[in-house]
Amino acid sequence: xxxxxxxxxxxxxxxxxxxPMAGVTDLPFRLLCKEKGCGLxxxxxxxxxxxxxxxxxxxxxxxxxxxxxxxxxxxxxSDPEIVSAMAAQVQDGPYAWIDINMGCPxxxxxxxxxxxxxxxxxxxxxxxxxxxxxxxxxxxxVKIRKGFDDTHVNAVEIxxxxxxxxxxxxxxxxxxxEQFYSGKADWNVIRQVKEAVKIxxxxxxxxxxxxxxxxxxxxxxCDGVMIARGARGNPWIFSRTIRYLExxxxxxxxxxxxxxxMILRHGRLQVQYKGEYAGIRxxxxxxxxxxxxxxxxxxxxxxxxxxxxxxxxxxxxxERI
Numbered sequence: 001x002x003x004x005x006x007x008x009x010x011x012x013x014x015x016x017x018x019x020p021m022a023g024v025t026d027l028p029f030r031l032l033c034k035e036k037g038c039g040l041x042x043x044x045x046x047x048x049x050x051x052x053x054x055x056x057x058x059x060x061x062x063x064x065x066x067x068x069x070x071x072x073x074x075x076x077x078s079d080p081e082i083v084s085a086m087a088a089q090v091q092d093g094p095y096a097w098i099d100i101n102m103g104c105p106x107x108x109x110x111x112x113x114x115x116x117x118x119x120x121x122x123x124x125x126x127x128x129x130x131x132x133x134x135x136x137x138x139x140x141x142v143k144i145r146k147g148f149d150d151t152h153v154n155a156v157e158i159x160x161x162x163x164x165x166x167x168x169x170x171x172x173x174x175x176x177x178e179q180f181y182s183g184k185a186d187w188n189v190i191r192q193v194k195e196a197v198k199i200x201x202x203x204x205x206x207x208x209x210x211x212x213x214x215x216x217x218x219x220x221x222c223d224g225v226m227i228a229r230g231a232r233g234n235p236w237i238f239s240r241t242i243r244y245l246e247x248x249x250x251x252x253x254x255x256x257x258x259x260x261x262m263i264l265r266h267g268r269l270q271v272q273y274k275g276e277y278a279g280i281r282x283x284x285x286x287x288x289x290x291x292x293x294x295x296x297x298x299x300x301x302x303x304x305x306x307x308x309x310x311x312x313x314x315x316x317x318x319e320r321i
């Protein structure tokens with residue numbers, strides 16, 4: 001159950017990776033997950049059009065630290081010319097590979113024909129991936145969903161198209177776009193994709209514990225597992241999952257002091273990279289995730305929303321957790 005994962009010419013030490021999440025997988029959070037053994041991280045998704053138009057907001061999204069490698073850059077877009085040209089333009093950056101997002105369910109992305117909307121157009125998908133593979137020297141990967149809705153379950157078809165275009169690996173989230181993140185992920189569709197293609201398949205959806213990761217690998221035969229929402233407020237899931245897959249040993253979760261130290265380290269990194277104002281505001285949602293299920297956590301969430309300085313944040317964490 002242990003072992004490396006090879007994607008093109010990139011070899012990951014472990015097949016357990018962090019999934020890309022908008023508003024979550026920024027540089028500070030990726031660093032913490034990497035320190036806990038995560039095999040690969042992804043940037044938040046970056047619009048190819050935004051790079052093309054030199055939108056100033058894309059710079060911070062694409063920033064990568066030397067300490068966090070390997071990291072994949074995730075792009076989204078639907079114009080084969082723009083997406084492939086922008087991927088070629090940025091590929092020499094510190095990225096292991098370029099990933100194309102075909103899973104985002106957010107209306108403003110989907111209504112633009114991007115993200116999971118691409119799954120409704122296999123022809124355009126083929127043109128986009130062909131253009132990308134032709135222009136990018138690094139491996140190209142793709143993240144897809146089960147399908148757009150229950151009447152269009154076509155993950156296998158899209159994965160076969162991706163493989164035929166020269167894509168190096170496919171990550172499959174076992175939900176349709178219509179489901180967003182509700183209901184249960186269909187791991188069966190991940191197994192079907194794995195059986196249909198020869199390239200590595202990374203399974204994604206409903207991995208919240210080390211046992212979930214092992215069960216997914218056993219049930220689907222996937223080559224790697226992608227943990228996304230299960231990592232929010234829980235970077236330890238990587239070290240615990242890797243140990244469990246390798247040895248069968250289930251390590252305990254963090255104690256109270258370890259939890260405090262992680263929250264404070266996360267806060268310091270946010271302030272360091274984004275400044276005190278933005279960094280502290282960013283930590284409000286992370287604190288809610290870190291403390292979910294703890295006694296008085298709802299009161300704590302209310303309190304952190306009043307916090308504006310690093311000193312206030314530090315005091316709140318030390319005194320209330």
